[in-house]
Amino acid sequence: METEKKKIVFSAIQPSGTITLGNYLGAVRNWVNMQDEFNCIYALADLHTITVRQEPAVMRKNILDAYASIMACGIDPEKSLFFIQSHVHTHAELAWILNCYTQFGELSRMTQFKDKSAKHADNINAGLFTYPCLMAADILLYQADMVPVGADQKQHLELSRDIAVRFNGLYGNVFKVPEGFIPKNGARVMSLQDPTRKMSKSDENVNGCVHLLDTPEVIMKKFKRAVTDSEAVVRYGEGKEGINNLMSIYSAVTGKTLEEIEKEFEGKGYGDFKTTVGEAVVEALRPIKTRYEQLIRDKAYLEECYRKADETALRFSRRTLSKAMKKIGFIL
Ligand code: TRP
Numbered sequence: 001m002e003t004e005k006k007k008i009v010f011s012a013i014q015p016s017g018t019i020t021l022g023n024y025l026g027a028v029r030n031w032v033n034m035q036d037e038f039n040c041i042y043a044l045a046d047l048h049t050i051t052v053r054q055e056p057a058v059m060r061k062n063i064l065d066a067y068a069s070i071m072a073c074g075i076d077p078e079k080s081l082f083f084i085q086s087h088v089h090t091h092a093e094l095a096w097i098l099n100c101y102t103q104f105g106e107l108s109r110m111t112q113f114k115d116k117s118a119k120h121a122d123n124i125n126a127g128l129f130t131y132p133c134l135m136a137a138d139i140l141l142y143q144a145d146m147v148p149v150g151a152d153q154k155q156h157l158e159l160s161r162d163i164a165v166r167f168n169g170l171y172g173n174v175f176k177v178p179e180g181f182i183p184k185n186g187a188r189v190m191s192l193q194d195p196t197r198k199m200s201k202s203d204e205n206v207n208g209c210v211h212l213l214d215t216p217e218v219i220m221k222k223f224k225r226a227v228t229d230s231e232a233v234v235r236y237g238e239g240k241e242g243i244n245n246l247m248s249i250y251s252a253v254t255g256k257t258l259e260e261i262e263k264e265f266e267g268k269g270y271g272d273f274k275t276t277v278g279e280a281v282v283e284a285l286r287p288i289k290t291r292y293e294q295l296i297r298d299k300a301y302l303e304e305c306y307r308k309a310d311e312t313a314l315r316f317s318r319r320t321l322s323k324a325m326k327k328i329g330f331i332l
Pocket of ligand 1: 010011012013014048134135138139147148149
């Protein structure tokens with residue numbers, strides 16, 4: 001089959017809240033664009049979310065909402081595998097194994113662990129510490145060639161590669177050593193309230209983060225309140241993080257270059273600019289929202305999609321898990 005020759009792309013996203021504009025422009029939109037060229041495998045990384053305490057009812061809702069939202073962005077179940085991590089038991093199993101091939105010192109160096117343990121000082125659990133091993137399991141189970149990740153996940157990807165190389169060194173070629181890449185047209189969307197920080201669903205200031213399913217009114221309000229600077233010139237430059245962020249969001253949703261945007265707003269104030277960016281985002285998200293509303297009403301269809309994908313993912317990942325276990329010395 002022709003698809004066998006295509007490179008395997010693996011990526012995952014945590015359903016730890018609603019999907020944000022940052023998730024969309026930074027990741028999911030690229031997932032959608034890669035579907036024809038590659039053999040794409042995407043997961044909703046729900047096992048990862050419990051490293052931070054979750055409210056059961058909220059978690060349930062978030063998982064289904066995230067599944068529907070990501071599909072609404074254009075993930076096509078006929079082209080790509082899009083499954084739910086916790087439904088595919090090989091992930092937790094390989095994660096345990098990889099825990100035993102990863103050093104305490106390596107995990108201690110992970111900057112995300114340091115940040116998160118500072119933020120959740122009352123719950124520095126072992127899962128938070130070994131989280132990169134679960135992420136490595138996700139990737140290595142599918143013999144992925146390429147893993148698109150955000151800049152904040154680069155260190156985890158490097159560790160996945162180190163683990164794969166180490167394991168292969170001991171037992172022969174079991175895992176494909178994946179290449180990480182930060183998609184070049186993947187915008188890094190920053191908080192509208194603190195543009196030095198990444199847009200995040202856990203932002204304390206609700207106006208910093210735009211959610212995919214926000215109403216047009218809410219989106220407009222958030223853009224109108226976006227932090228800028230006192231220069232009052234729409235240009236990309238140092239010390240202009242707020243404007244830079246708005247420019248790259250506008251560029252990402254319209255396809256216009258930064259130069260074109262500077263021209264477009266020559267002599268115009270920030271008020272006009274913020275309104276135009278807000279409107280462009282509303283228009284970009286409108287079809288996604290409509291599709292989401294159709295999908296979330298059709299739970300049977302959603303379930304059919306993830307059950308089918310879960311099953312295929314299990315079949316595929318089992319091969320790698322069995323191979324790894326045999327090499328280690330387990331009796332299968
Ligand atoms: N840890 C990633 C994040 O928080 C999500 C993730 C889990 C992931 N498993 C993965 C990303 C495997 C890429 C590949 O963003």
